[in-house]
Amino acid sequence: MSLGARTDPLLAGLPALVRVPHHRRHGALALPPGAALLASCDRHPVVAYRVGGSAWGLLFPLGAPGRADGVPARFAALVAERAERTATRTFFTPRADAWERRFASDAPVYAAAVARMGLRPGRRALDVGCGTGRALPALRAQVGAQGVVLGVDLTAAMLTTAAREGRRAHAGLLLADAGRLPLPSGAVDGVFSAGLVDHVPDPAAALGEWARVTAPGGVLLLFHPSGRAERAARHGRSLDPGDLLAEANLWPALRAAGWLPDHHEDAPHHFLARAIRPGP
Structure with missing residues (x-):
């Protein structure tokens, strides 16, 4: 054969x-x-x-x-991955219509987070797991009319809501898996991701994939509009020492994925981590 x-x-x-x-x-x-x-x-x-x-x-x-x-094992892995995607879409699809109204007040903190990326006009930005696209207007403002902005999400209903909210004016919207991006290596200069990395099936692989599509010198910004302690308290639990977003865990994971950690900020009302893609 x-x-x-x-x-x-x-x-x-x-x-x-x-x-x-x-x-x-x-x-x-x-x-x-x-x-x-x-x-x-x-x-x-x-x-x-x-x-x-x-x-x-x-x-x-x-x-x-x-x-x-090895083929049966790969087939089993593909089935498991497909099940994970299905579960994600099942959770977010019925929530997409109300998502923007529920979190509309977060827009200013998203804009402030995007400002920390420091992308210059004409650069290329990717919002991975963009949801309804709250960060897309700020990304467009940062890279300007000559820049490129893409919003990627796994749930079609989220992108439909993003389009309804006028985000197509700021970015191209792409239905895709954050862990397997349909982009060539070095395609973007900055990756923004809000509340996603600790929820993907394989965070280490996702960080590596985001590094793959980022050009040398590019930036990764991980963000959440709530701090880790605030989120833990909201869910009635204490901080988990094994939480990927804890600095002691995140820094080694970023380095292993091809990023150079730059800044870690776990404030009472937001979380932010910044990393740089080293040059060749």
Whole structure:
């Protein structure tokens, strides 16, 4: 079997040539309309294909040693990741319409946080997990008309609300996973993220992905309009020493992900951490 897709999330990592069993009872696979051909062989022109980002057709069994090692585990991981995305969208979708009204008073503190990024006119800014886009007007004001601003969120309903609130005038809105951004490396000069990093399935991977899309010298600003102690008290609990946003935990995580920590501010009524993407 020869593999034709080196970046497929399920089959990536397999050798270019893989031995798989063929049985006489195996029929031929037909390539559905719009499907991506992933593998073929001399006997069968279609051995594996993918439809969209979540359905695969295979003409061979998985998991036999030396044949397709690791594929079942990757499939299980993809299912778990999809479940996490579904849970996130299930939570935020019904709340999107009221989100802006509920947190409208936060706009000034978002603007103050964005000001701490220090982006120059003409630069490129990304608000990852932008929600209804409260930070987007401030980001646009900072980079100016010649700059680029993108707002990324996993929940379509949040982006619909952002558009309804006029945020398309300030930024392009993109439906995407914050942990797998559809952007080339070094695409932006600054990443703003409010209340997201300690809620993604894999914070270390997310910080690394945000570093990947940030050009050398770029800035990361993690923000929350409530301080850690304030949020803990609101939920009736004490501060967790294992909290990622505690300075002792966040600094090593940032360094491991490719960031140079610059500032940590856990004030009574807001949280802010700033880091720089080192140069080559």
